[in-house]
Amino acid sequence: MAKAKSKENEYEDIPGTFVFNAERSRQGYGINMFCMSLMKDANRKAFKANEAEYLKQYPLTPEQTDAILKRDYNRMLELGGNIYFTAKLGATDGHSFRHLAAVMTGSTQEDYAAMMLAGGRSVEGNRSKSGKYGKPARGAKPKSAKPKSAKSKSAPKAKSKSSKKRK
Amino acid sequence: MAKIIAGISSSHVPAIGAAIDNKQTEEPYWKRVFSGFEKSKKWMAEAKPDVVIAIYNDHASAFSVEMIPTFALGTAAEFPPADEGWGPRPVPVVKGHPELASHIATSVILDGFDLTIVNKMEVDHGLTVPLNLVFGSPKQWPCPVIPLAVNVVQYPPPTGQRCYDLGKAIRRAVDSFPRDLKVVIFGTGGMSHQISGPRAGLINSKFDKAFLDNLTRNPKALARMPHIEYMREAGAEGIEMVMWLVMRGALDEKVKEVYRFYTVPASNTAVGHIILQNGVGAKKAAAKKAAPKKKAKAKARKAA
Numbered sequence: 046m047a048k049a050k051s052k053e054n055e056y057e058d059i060p061g062t063f064v065f066n067a068e069r070s071r072q073g074y075g076i077n078m079f080c081m082s083l084m085k086d087a088n089r090k091a092f093k094a095n096e097a098e099y100l101k102q103y104p105l106t107p108e109q110t111d112a113i114l115k116r117d118y119n120r121m122l123e124l125g126g127n128i129y130f131t132a133k134l135g136a137t138d139g140h141s142f143r144h145l146a147a148v149m150t151g152s153t154q155e156d157y158a159a160m161m162l163a164g165g166r167s168v169e170g171n172r173s174k175s176g177k178y179g180k181p182a183r184g185a186k187p188k189s190a191k192p193k194s195a196k197s198k199s200a201p202k203a204k205s206k207s208s209k210k211r212k
Numbered sequence: 213m214a215k216i217i218a219g220i221s222s223s224h225v226p227a228i229g230a231a232i233d234n235k236q237t238e239e240p241y242w243k244r245v246f247s248g249f250e251k252s253k254k255w256m257a258e259a260k261p262d263v264v265i266a267i268y269n270d271h272a273s274a275f276s277v278e279m280i281p282t283f284a285l286g287t288a289a290e291f292p293p294a295d296e297g298w299g300p301r302p303v304p305v306v307k308g309h310p311e312l313a314s315h316i317a318t319s320v321i322l323d324g325f326d327l328t329i330v331n332k333m334e335v336d337h338g339l340t341v342p343l344n345l346v347f348g349s350p351k352q353w354p355c356p357v358i359p360l361a362v363n364v365v366q367y368p369p370p371t372g373q374r375c376y377d378l379g380k381a382i383r384r385a386v387d388s389f390p391r392d393l394k395v396v397i398f399g400t401g402g403m404s405h406q407i408s409g410p411r412a413g414l415i416n417s418k419f420d421k422a423f424l425d426n427l428t429r430n431p432k433a434l435a436r437m438p439h440i441e442y443m444r445e446a447g448a449e450g451i452e453m454v455m456w457l458v459m460r461g462a463l464d465e466k467v468k469e470v471y472r473f474y475t476v477p478a479s480n481t482a483v484g485h486i487i488l489q490n491g492v493g494a495k496k497a498a499a500k501k502a503a504p505k506k507k508a509k510a511k512a513r514k515a516a
Contacts (some may be wrong), residue, residue: 055440056439059444059448060410060411061412062408062411062448063408064367065365065366065408066366067367073277077272078278081277084273085296100375119409119410122409128276128407129272130276133272136297141222141479142407143227145407146408149409150412159414161415164477165404165414165415165477165482166411166412166413167415168416168444171411172444172445173444178444
């Protein structure tokens with residue numbers, strides 16, 4: 046993915062986040078329309094009966110098909126899926142939003158639930174891959190209250206680890 | 213003349229709807245959330261609006277990726293609850309107010325807001341959860357509701373400024389509707405949350421509380437906040453909060469904050485709720501008129 050150079054894409058600098066922009070929407074049209082089809086019970090049954098066969102109806106790349114079959118939710122987002130759509134796949138498997146969130150963060154259900162009850166994932170150390178935005182932005186004052194996870198600003202790929210620590 | 217008397221904002225977390233539908237509201241986890249709306253229910257019962265205008269977003273229920281309207285105003289007579297994959301929520305059909313809705317559409321389009329007009333639409337938890345939170349679970353919703361769906365699913369949503377300005381245009385539209393109606397406008401969604409990707413679970417209470425403060429006192433500055441700040445500070449899905457600015461734009465510049473509630477979490481989300489009342493400017497002006505006497509007396513005392 047492009048680095049956060051141009052202002053337009055500066056959200057690419059946010060760690061652990063796949064922003065559903067026009068480009069991803071275009072690439073992920075097949076994923077999202079497949080997920081949308083799961084709103085109907087008959088389709089849910091047909092999909093469950095033969096997943097790979099069912100997916101052939103949709104314009105999917107081999108990577109996208111693979112991500113769906115493996116329930117790799119982060120990969121689906123990266124390849125253009127949107128969470129409100131992929132959540133319908135989750136619902137077809139009997140899973141809630143929160144269940145999927147835990148899966149995407151690589152936590153166990155218990156750990157994730159405990160993190161949320163303790164106030165959620167701190168924004169400290171989770172603002173920016175480049176470390177450019179250690180400082181709080183307008184509208185939010187400095188966050189000193191939760192020191193545990195307040196690692197240095199440049200904790201780039203450590204977000205899920207740091208969160209585990211903080212709960 | 214129709215009149216906007218107040219604005220209400222609240223989160224619209226789907227799990228709140230599920231807790232209501234599965235009768236879990238008395239469980240401690242959920243009681244913490246629902247208890248924050250007891251006062252609001254009383255306030256609503258007293259305010260008795262004739263119409264609600266509800267700013268919300270659709271979550272891949274009425275609109276898929278086939279069609280992504282930035283602002284979609286529901287002008288239909290009714291809006292059935294959508295099947296979100298678990299069957300439709302067991303809530304009443306939302307009755308619209310086609311006359312006022314069509315008037316708003318006409319007025320805001322001529323005012324420069326090219327919104328989409330929708331005559332057939334199902335509504336999901338984004339709309340029905342806030343209705344439950346302030347009206348409870350009646351057999352029928354107590355008043356008609358005009359839904360205004362905002363795209364916050366595909367980036368970019370409309371800017372905060374555009375949302376705020378749309379609120380102002382809606383205000384002008386309501387003000388010019390030639391029937392006596394009491395209108396309450398809802399902004400829904402938020403507060404901080406991220407439900408996608410490895411950063412899911414992000415909550416930023418400092419940001420949320422500052423947002424609530426600024427919503428009441430400093431909305432013009434708040435409207436200028438760029439999308440990147442919502443996403444970075446309040447989570448990728450925290451950007452839903454731009455919808456609160458439509459509500460705020462429709463109110464007076466000075467408002468009275470009647471009530472505020474904030475709790476973390478409901479599922480993945482920080483729950484925020486606020487009631488802002490119009491008409492405080494007029495009252496203050498009246499109070500000022502009365503005030504000089506007191507001041508003069510105090511001065512006189514000091515002098516003595």
